[in-house]
Amino acid sequence: GNSVTQMEGPVTLSEEAFLTINCTYTATGYPSLFWYVQYPGEGLQLLLKATKADDKGSNKGFEATYRKETTSFHLEKGSVQVSDSAVYFCALSGGGYSTLTFGKGTMLLVSP
């Protein structure tokens, strides 16, 4: 079956540091890949997506590239802000976006 593995947190960074959150997946066929973000007390917000190999999703300074050869979709940001502090979830869907398989989530804490 489908599965997503992402790095354990929390990830603690100072403002303006470079961020990488690793995500690898196992899936049959050609899944679509997503990063969602969850702020305290809130639901999930779509951060970015990629639907095929070598696609790069980007939004608000965050980027991730769909790497089929390494089955990875690592999230990066060049300079984090305190407001980026949240939990980040990597997810995939196969055969339609309606059913998502999520990783366990990675908490990011950014200090001034």
Added chain:
Amino acid sequence: KAGVTQTPRYLIKTRGQQVTLSCSPISGHRSVSWYQQTPGQGLQFLFEYFSETQRNKGNFPGRFSGRQFSNSRSEMNVSTLELGDSALYLCASSRDRDVAFFGQGTRLTVV
């Protein structure tokens, strides 16, 4: 454009009771999915409804059920509540096979 609305936001129930949660999708979205989020198990898929039909189902006991109405609004029901059912229940809506948009969730506490 209004987002996905879940009601209520918070619920406290006693073991053995039943509970109904409601989800109003984004206008024009006909697919509604439900997820359970707990610290131990993370985010787990419960079921998906499309045009009033259950299209997909996760690995949850029969105590968890749902339905969708003709206006795409959805409800999920949990009967005979157990302490382990305490969780954040998230609803997501989408156009058919498109990106999912999530509501803020219903926090259920079973005591």
